Amino acid sequence: MNTTVLNPEALEALASILPTDEEVKGLQKETEGKDMETLGPEVQFVLQVGTIPHLQERISCWLLTNTFSNQVQQILADIEKLATAINAVRNSDNFKKILRLVLEVGNLLNEGTNRICKGFSITQLPQVVSMKSVDNESTLLEFLVVHVMKKFPQLVDFTDELAPVAAGKSVQMKDITAAVTSLATELTSLKSSVQQLKQASSQDSNGQTQQKFVTTLEEFQQFAGPTVEELKATSQKTQEELQGVCEYFGEDAKSWNQTDFFAAVVDFCKDFALCHKEQVAKLEKETKDREKEKKKKPPPPPPRPEPKEE
Numbered sequence: 001m002n003t004t005v006l007n008p009e010a011l012e013a014l015a016s017i018l019p020t021d022e023e024v025k026g027l028q029k030e031t032e033g034k035d036m037e038t039l040g041p042e043v044q045f046v047l048q049v050g051t052i053p054h055l056q057e058r059i060s061c062w063l064l065t066n067t068f069s070n071q072v073q074q075i076l077a078d079i080e081k082l083a084t085a086i087n088a089v090r091n092s093d094n095f096k097k098i099l100r101l102v103l104e105v106g107n108l109l110n111e112g113t114n115r116i117c118k119g120f121s122i123t124q125l126p127q128v129v130s131m132k133s134v135d136n137e138s139t140l141l142e143f144l145v146v147h148v149m150k151k152f153p154q155l156v157d158f159t160d161e162l163a164p165v166a167a168g169k170s171v172q173m174k175d176i177t178a179a180v181t182s183l184a185t186e187l188t189s190l191k192s193s194v195q196q197l198k199q200a201s202s203q204d205s206n207g208q209t210q211q212k213f214v215t216t217l218e219e220f221q222q223f224a225g226p227t228v229e230e231l232k233a234t235s236q237k238t239q240e241e242l243q244g245v246c247e248y249f250g251e252d253a254k255s256w257n258q259t260d261f262f263a264a265v266v267d268f269c270k271d272f273a274l275c276h277k278e279q280v281a282k283l284e285k286e287t288k289d290r291e292k293e294k295k296k297k298p299p300p301p302p303p304r305p306e307p308k309e310e
Contacts, residue, residue: 008066008067018059024046058197060190061193061217064187065216065217065220068183068227071179071183072183072227075231075235076234078179079176079234081164081168081170082168082238082242083168083238084164084167084168085168085169085171086168086244086245087241088162088168089165089262089265090241090245090248092158092161094154094161095158097152097155097158098144098148098158101148101152102120102125102129103118103119105143106128106131121251122265123257123260123261123264124264125265125267129271130271141271141272141275142275144272145275146279149276149279156276159269159272159273162265166266168262169259172258173238173239176238177239183228183231184232187221187224187228190217190220190221190224191221194217197210197214197217198214
């Protein structure tokens with residue numbers, strides 16, 4: 001099982017072109033009695049690999065042992081991204097305060113109308129802050145940013161706390177679950193193949209080599225099995241934490257979509273940061289304009305001397 005001879009890519013390519021038992025038997029019947037050297041390279045390949053017992057099972061097992069660590073690392077990396085995004089949204093006190101201000105400012109702008117509300121879905125957050133005021137002059141987001149800058153400047157950088165959400169929104173919990181399930185299925189298949197190979201090694205003339213291969217696979221199972229079980233537990237925990245976020249923010253569990261939720265948070269953070277940047281630039285420009293106006297005004301005349309008393 002030397003990866004310098006056959007790496008995972010080569011193994012996958014080889015597995016994809018292996019002939020079936022029926023193809024091997026059919027070709028053996030057609031070429032019976034013929035000189036191998038007179039046959040084409042493709043035919044020779046089929047006939048040669050057909051003499052190797054349990055080759056498909058061996059390659060599948062070999063491929064799993066070579067790719068197992070990378071698969072586990074990828075799954076753990078995705079779980080870490082998603083878990084970090086979940087924690088960022090759930091534990092950001094400043095984000096919660098901003099959401100409260102969104103509701104308060106929105107209702108203040110719509111006072112006297114039938115657009116007063118008691119709450120909103122996070123997935124609708126970008127649409128909520130893009131709503132126009134009654135006079136149609138400004139958006140709720142612009143009022144919100146100005147209000148935060150004046151009254152709650154400590155909340156301006158709440159977007160920094162939610163930075164991990166951008167990476168987490170690209171990870172799907174269903175994909176993590178599918179990857180863990182697939183890995184567990186592959187390991188189960190390997191265990192079955194090991195039993196078949198153990199039985200075959202006792203009847204194979206090259207049983208010593210076969211047994212060495214089986215021993216290597218059994219050693220692999222000893223650490224792969226617990227690793228997969230740990231992945232299952234970690235995946236399940238992340239799934240529960242994700243469901244907890246849905247419940248915490250009062251989302252409808254039946255219609256809630258993970259992708260839409262995190263995308264809405266990311267979009268809102270981008271819009272808030274951009275609007276804040278524009279407001280800062282606007283204030284700086286106003287300050288510079290005032291300074292220019294001061295310089296244009298002529299200096300006041302000197303005070304007239306008071307007349308002396310005689």
